[in-house]
Amino acid sequence: MTRRQKKNLYRIIGAAILLVAAVLVERLLLSDAPLYLHLFLYLPAYFLVGYDVLWDALRNIVHGQIFDENFLMAIATVGAMALGFLPGAESEFTEAVFVMIVFQTGELFQSIAVGKSRRSIAALMDIRPETACALRETGEIIVSPDEVAVGETILIRPGEKVPLDGRVITGRSDLNTLALTGEAAPRAVEEGDEVFSGCTNLTGALQVRVEKPFADSTVSRILQLMEDMGTRKSQSEKFITRFAKYYTPLVVLAALLVAFLPPLCMGNFRGLFAQWLARALTFLVISCPCALVISVPLSFFGGIGGASRMGVLIKGSQDLEALAKTEIAVFDKTGTLTQGSFTVTGVHPIGVSADQLLALAAAVESGSNHPIAKALRARAGESTLAVSQITELPGRGICARIGSQQIAVGNRALMQEIGAEMSEISANGTVIYVAKESKYLGAIVISDTVKQGAAQAVADLKACGVKRTVMLTGDREALACEVAKQVGVDDYRAELLPADKVREVEVLLTAPHKGTLAFVGDGINDAPVLARADVGVAMGALGSDVAIEAADVVLMDDDPCKLARAIRHARSTVAIVRQNIVLALGVKGAVLICSALGLLGAWRMPLAIFADVGVAVIAILNAMRTLRQGR
Amino acid sequence: MKKTFEMEELDCAHCAARMEEGIRRLEGVISVSVNFLTQKLTLEAEDAVFEKVLKQADKVCRKVDANCRVIMK
DSSP, X not given: OOHHHHHHHHHHHHHHHHHHHHHHHHHHTOTTSOHHHHHHHHHHHHXXXXXXXXXXXXXXXXXXXXXXXXXXXXXXXXXXXXXXXSTTOOOOHXXXXXXXXXXHHXXXXXXXXXXXXXXXXXXXXXOOOOOEEEEETTEEEEEXXXXXXXXXXXXXXXXXXXXXXXXXXXXXXXXXXXXXXOOOSOEEEOTTOEEOTTOEEOSSOXXXXXXXXGGGSHHHHHHHHHHXXXXXXXXXXXXXXXXXXXXXXXXXXXXXXXXXXXXXXXXXXXXXXXXHHHHHHHHHHTOOOHHHHHHHHHHHHHHHHXXXXXXXXXXXXXXXXXXXXXXXXXXXXXXXXXXXXXXXXXXXXSSSOHHHHHHHHHHHGGXXXXXXXXXXXXXXOXXXXXXXXXXXXXXXXXXXXXXXXXXXXXXXXXXXXXXXXXOOOOOXXXXXXXXXXXXXXXXXXXXXXXXXXXXXXXXXHHHTTOOEEEEEOSSOHHHHHHHHHHHTOSEEEOSOOHHHHHHHHHHHHHSOOSXXXXXXXXXXXXXXXXXXXXXXXXXXXXXXXXXXXXXXXXXXXXXXXXXXXXXXXXXXXXXXXXXHHHHHHHHHHXXXXXXXXXXXXXXXXXXXXXXXXXXXXXXXXXXXXXXXXXX | OEXXXXXXXXXXXXXXXXXXXXXXXXXTEEEEEEETTTTEEEEEEOGGGHHHHHHHHHHHHHHHOTTOEEEOO
């Protein structure tokens, strides 16, 4: 509790004791005394618990703010006390003080609950490293991360946070990337690997060469996004802000009507006024829209915080709401559903061993930078064979001499050209054939493999209500068809240029649908599509600034299953927002109507207070559930 | 110029909305956001009058809630 909260707690306890004392004295000693003496008995308790409310009320009238909750509470309680002096009414001194005590207690709870929620959300996003240990000529020196220049070397000991983005120069260790990716499994790094700020170093000391200034480091970018979150407000939030503007004046107007209209209409103003005024005063107690104004943004904030815990960055509540409504999910193929890099997926040797075949092919391709050559080298390892006279034959392959023999590596056309008798291999991906002189040695299949979780991810999306899944790719029809079948998307479009992808998304957007369209890409080349879709989701974005800029939702690692989880999480957040709106409006409405009809009797004021602060506390506690959903 | 300031004792959400509206009406303000949850004020105003606008913004906040102030660093 803060000092202010503690002080308020003591005031509430003190006032409660004074109230009990006043009631006892009134019953035992003063039963026949004039009314104003009774009033004096209750004033100490009233002022002790309510002086700040009264003072703020006065100040706000001076500033012309009559729809302030303090002012309305002041009128409601002063009115309740004044009631006793009207003809035909019971005195309500006890009620007035009681209402003020309950109001202050509610406010206290609310302030504690909000403070707690705010701190736990803030803690979740507390990934800012406080210090960096720079290695300079003078030795180790602890500085603030923004004082470290690009090119400097920093030391990161086990247990410390990585303060800036950089590359490991010495040491090996495991990094905990939980704060960034939501992934619990540690990531192993060694010399030459990139490290991102915001991770925690687990096992060994690392020396890292800084590659980005602090302001451009991953952690700063993420924090920047969080700060800007407030500017991308959701429909619900905008609705609440607008609603709050009109709600209070309307309720106050209704209170005036309830106080004056019925007694005037019924012709017996003197006799009925006190009774209707009492009902009207309850209206004033319910006139603050606090429950909504606090809990709705808090729910969204908690939802975004919970999502960040599973490695999903959502840029604002507007994006969270759009994500929750996803009806069509469009995937870019490469890097999203597939690994995005070529690997050797099949070796079909004839008369030689598989390793020999790979070694020969890799040796011939050793000078090339083509993705296929890279895949071969990655599989076969560094070549030890001496290669000479490498000739590239565009559109066909490569020939080279190894020892005294001519080796050809290429497509079918090349094999026919050199007269090698080969057997056709049908496989998904690129098939390259290898021949020694004119003797066929076998074939190697190289393809971009489908990610392990891709099929599961598409199934999950369907399970959580996404109606249509579409895959876009620049690849050949046959290949696209095969991948589409493997991952189970409803539809695919192949042989698209980057500009065509935008057009395809626009076509899908014009087709009739109720929800939103989410486009999932890896952020490379598809920034325009990310921007065009209702929800642009960038995947595997750790370290990719372009993707983080362009997307609305960022999946920090490259697990496609995160999308369905994120959508489910967004939905439950939106559901909690709805519950809070319904709860607050429902209870307030019910109490307003019942008290206008006079159904609540002596419970009028306590129930009104519950409808005000009680509901606010419940809504805040409910909003905190959004944080937990992320697990 | 755009700068972010911490706020002290900002403890009601609709006050934050009211502060935001009040500050937006000040002369020289380009954009403003008062974030209740992060307890932060982000103010964008013309460079020449920034200090002046900031002081007025602080006044607006106190007018709405007497205990609330902008921490100026």
